[in-house]
Amino acid sequence: MLRTELFSDAVLAIALTLLVLDLSINETRPGELGATVLQQVPTYLAFFASFLYIAVIWLNHHSVFHKLTMVTLPILWVNFGILFVAVLLPFPTAVLATAFEIGNDADQRAAVLFYGGLAFLMGLTWNVLFLVISKSPKVWSDPNDGPMWRAVTKWSVGGAFGYLAAVLAGFLISPFAGIIGFILLVAYRATQASRITNWHEGHAV
Amino acid sequence: MLRTELFSDAVLAIALTLLVLDLSINETRPGELGATVLQQVPTYLAFFASFLYIAVIWLNHHSVFHKLTMVTLPILWVNFGILFVAVLLPFPTAVLATAFEIGNDADQRAAVLFYGGLAFLMGLTWNVLFLVISKSPKVWSDPNDGPMWRAVTKWSVGGAFGYLAAVLAGFLISPFAGIIGFILLVAYRATQASRITNWHEGHAV
Amino acid sequence: MLRTELFSDAVLAIALTLLVLDLSINETRPGELGATVLQQVPTYLAFFASFLYIAVIWLNHHSVFHKLTMVTLPILWVNFGILFVAVLLPFPTAVLATAFEIGNDADQRAAVLFYGGLAFLMGLTWNVLFLVISKSPKVWSDPNDGPMWRAVTKWSVGGAFGYLAAVLAGFLISPFAGIIGFILLVAYRATQASRITNWHEGHAV
Amino acid sequence: MLRTELFSDAVLAIALTLLVLDLSINETRPGELGATVLQQVPTYLAFFASFLYIAVIWLNHHSVFHKLTMVTLPILWVNFGILFVAVLLPFPTAVLATAFEIGNDADQRAAVLFYGGLAFLMGLTWNVLFLVISKSPKVWSDPNDGPMWRAVTKWSVGGAFGYLAAVLAGFLISPFAGIIGFILLVAYRATQASRITNWHEGHAV
Numbered sequence: 093m094l095r096t097e098l099f100s101d102a103v104l105a106i107a108l109t110l111l112v113l114d115l116s117i118n119e120t121r122p123g124e125l126g127a128t129v130l131q132q133v134p135t136y137l138a139f140f141a142s143f144l145y146i147a148v149i150w151l152n153h154h155s156v157f158h159k160l161t162m163v164t165l166p167i168l169w170v171n172f173g174i175l176f177v178a179v180l181l182p183f184p185t186a187v188l189a190t191a192f193e194i195g196n197d198a199d200q201r202a203a204v205l206f207y208g209g210l211a212f213l214m215g216l217t218w219n220v221l222f223l224v225i226s227k228s229p230k231v232w233s234d235p236n237d238g239p240m241w242r243a244v245t246k247w248s249v250g251g252a253f254g255y256l257a258a259v260l261a262g263f264l265i266s267p268f269a270g271i272i273g274f275i276l277l278v279a280y281r282a283t284q285a286s287r288i289t290n291w292h293e294g295h296a297v
Numbered sequence: 298m299l300r301t302e303l304f305s306d307a308v309l310a311i312a313l314t315l316l317v318l319d320l321s322i323n324e325t326r327p328g329e330l331g332a333t334v335l336q337q338v339p340t341y342l343a344f345f346a347s348f349l350y351i352a353v354i355w356l357n358h359h360s361v362f363h364k365l366t367m368v369t370l371p372i373l374w375v376n377f378g379i380l381f382v383a384v385l386l387p388f389p390t391a392v393l394a395t396a397f398e399i400g401n402d403a404d405q406r407a408a409v410l411f412y413g414g415l416a417f418l419m420g421l422t423w424n425v426l427f428l429v430i431s432k433s434p435k436v437w438s439d440p441n442d443g444p445m446w447r448a449v450t451k452w453s454v455g456g457a458f459g460y461l462a463a464v465l466a467g468f469l470i471s472p473f474a475g476i477i478g479f480i481l482l483v484a485y486r487a488t489q490a491s492r493i494t495n496w497h498e499g500h501a502v
Numbered sequence: 503m504l505r506t507e508l509f510s511d512a513v514l515a516i517a518l519t520l521l522v523l524d525l526s527i528n529e530t531r532p533g534e535l536g537a538t539v540l541q542q543v544p545t546y547l548a549f550f551a552s553f554l555y556i557a558v559i560w561l562n563h564h565s566v567f568h569k570l571t572m573v574t575l576p577i578l579w580v581n582f583g584i585l586f587v588a589v590l591l592p593f594p595t596a597v598l599a600t601a602f603e604i605g606n607d608a609d610q611r612a613a614v615l616f617y618g619g620l621a622f623l624m625g626l627t628w629n630v631l632f633l634v635i636s637k638s639p640k641v642w643s644d645p646n647d648g649p650m651w652r653a654v655t656k657w658s659v660g661g662a663f664g665y666l667a668a669v670l671a672g673f674l675i676s677p678f679a680g681i682i683g684f685i686l687l688v689a690y691r692a693t694q695a696s697r698i699t700n701w702h703e704g705h706a707v
Numbered sequence: 708m709l710r711t712e713l714f715s716d717a718v719l720a721i722a723l724t725l726l727v728l729d730l731s732i733n734e735t736r737p738g739e740l741g742a743t744v745l746q747q748v749p750t751y752l753a754f755f756a757s758f759l760y761i762a763v764i765w766l767n768h769h770s771v772f773h774k775l776t777m778v779t780l781p782i783l784w785v786n787f788g789i790l791f792v793a794v795l796l797p798f799p800t801a802v803l804a805t806a807f808e809i810g811n812d813a814d815q816r817a818a819v820l821f822y823g824g825l826a827f828l829m830g831l832t833w834n835v836l837f838l839v840i841s842k843s844p845k846v847w848s849d850p851n852d853g854p855m856w857r858a859v860t861k862w863s864v865g866g867a868f869g870y871l872a873a874v875l876a877g878f879l880i881s882p883f884a885g886i887i888g889f890i891l892l893v894a895y896r897a898t899q900a901s902r903i904t905n906w907h908e909g910h911a912v
Contacts, residue, residue: 112385206744519721
């Protein structure tokens, strides 16, 4: 197993877990604890969405590296790019939650722009990863994977620009339109793992 | 060893460790540090209980995945469900501690409802995991484990609804009754590992 | 490699890293940043001492588990005990730093009592671990390790009660006497690894 | 794979991820969320620089340990030294960001001195690591690596004193001169990995 995978797993695991730090009860008066907890529904939804997002990133990461036998320096640097955006994610998550808890419409548009901009950057980074891999046959575990890697590369360009479209919709039309767009795109990306690995056969790593 | 196990271990390790972040001395006056530390007994008990709870989850996780030779996409998603609830746990732990430190009876009932609701969800998620595993003979390391997986599945339904009963007791009767119920249920779950792995023989993973 | 080792490593790594969270600059006025940083010397020393303490724990953990071929349920539970105290460590570290930054003599004695009490508990837990291992020949990687395990068990009793003596010295005589005692004891424990593994030969794990 | 590598990976992964904790929106008024986020540009740059710095440390760590077959106690202790400085890094990062957000020129010089002093210490620790490795032929995976280790040892002395020069430039001449020096030095260190491993051939760990 690649040390790169283990390091990436650790970073993704921590990013996933740090999301919970935004969940806290700052202050409450006796008898109002239940109400205080319930007021934070936007924070819980943002936590849940970002948890799912990182879970999908891990799933795709797992599928991709399972198909490689070695890493090169460019792959490692693109991987750092993916980890960089994943590590940042708790921050726009908190901004998004704050915007829907105490902000006005302008705040919500700004927060959607921020969160979605990062998601677009994440999509682009994956796109670069697939491009680098599809040009490096020596790292493939199966020499016949060329068409698969090229197909995934093309397919991921669409995904990245989908995020851009969702950002623009959220900023120009309505924050809610942007958020619905993000959720659909994350669900779409969750199918990426199946394109790379035939999960129905199960696999050992 | 499964990359899934390593990632799950990292997430559980972080959830376990983040519990300590709730332990802090906010402000104190000279000469009162000892008293300030002692005032937080409910927080220490909540920390201890949640540490034990995550330890038991890790033990069961360890026992279950030790008996699998591969993972499928449904197993991975149910595993994310287990990790999701585990990652959340520091939050209801803090709510419970706050309720017993500064809250009134209504706060304590709300906190027990919140903590116990999550424990019920955790129980249900394990139940789904056992159900999926018992229907996927290809992932078993031993083809004769069928009766064991079906027995554990049934047994874990009882565990999940035990948490529901404890929640209701804590909310309707007395917060303390609920907490005693939780402790007994976690102790009961701790015996689950022994049902899956014959620990008396020791084992290598 | 044991999954237990990986999980323990993750927990110790996080406990080690969470120590840094106590290092922060709460508020400062322009031109006074340098002075604000320098004021926190007790916090830095407490951070450094606890970092070394966890490093020594990891080193001993590494040496012990390197000599085992399997784990039993009692060993896992004692291991959870060690991890429990390690995870707690950032809390008394912060209390100790607070006592020496803003507290009076009574605060310092209370903080030494708290930190040292935990170190005593840690020592006792290692003692139980060595006792369990020395009574379980089936987990030893080398069947001739019996005398070594029994010697380490006896030796670690002395270490644990050394902490108790340092706590009492720190509480009854002078906080500084206690702290010097701790430092000597951690240095002494650092030699434990050499008693278990012959490091001069180097080793592969 | 060395347990030392896994533990180091976990510590570096956490240090990397904890950097994000400094990114937060303390308070904001409705309609000003976007502006609040944009005000923190120095914090984002400091986050980005420290992320890159830890990424380069991981890359070098990966390259070095890939070339070893075993570890000795001195190597483990020097490794703890590297981890110690890496774990500390989020603290001077926050100090640097604070200095450029709300501090005056004297604060910025003090912050550059603090950050750069730690980078100098990090450089010295790597220097000691290379010295210890170059004197321990038994730990090399390839017995012909002697000239390479000796060359890297010499080369890393220059790197460490480069940080010292950047610190002095930042303190005596201009904080910006120091920061530009750091960035060039981190970029220079990033080439260290290539000196140890021939990455153009790719490699499997």
